Amino acid sequence: MSSDSGMKPRARSLVASMDEMTLIECIDEGLGVLGRDDQRKIYWRMLLIGKMKENGTSDKGILRDPDGFLKSIEDTFGIGAWAIERAITQEIKRKFLLDPTESGNLVWAIKKAMHKISELQDDD
Helix, strand or coil: CHHHHHHHHHHHHHHHHHHHHHHHHHHHHHHHHHCCCHHHHHHHHHHHHHHHHHCCCCCCCCCCCHHHHHHHHHHHHHHHHHHHHHHHHHHHHHHCCCCCCCCCCHHHHHHHHHHHHHHHHHHC
């Protein structure tokens, strides 16, 4: 029994990081509107993280600073940012079973998904 209790904290942290990784994968899938291959998706995510760094928000990261992430998308893509924001938001809504009829934007979707992740962690 003591070995089970020793494994539980590790399992919890693994689940949390897996759920956050799922959220990052949603972002990558949404960025797929710019090119479907995996290298291109990662390129765009890294470029946007670089833009966040220029704006002074990258220390928090995409999941902890969705406002900074959205700003980097808007700064990078200008008028076309809405299409990328919409694609990422739809992917997050689908993967995290968020209400598809809610008109939340990207920041809302990331925050809702992070809230669901924290609820899953609390249930463990």
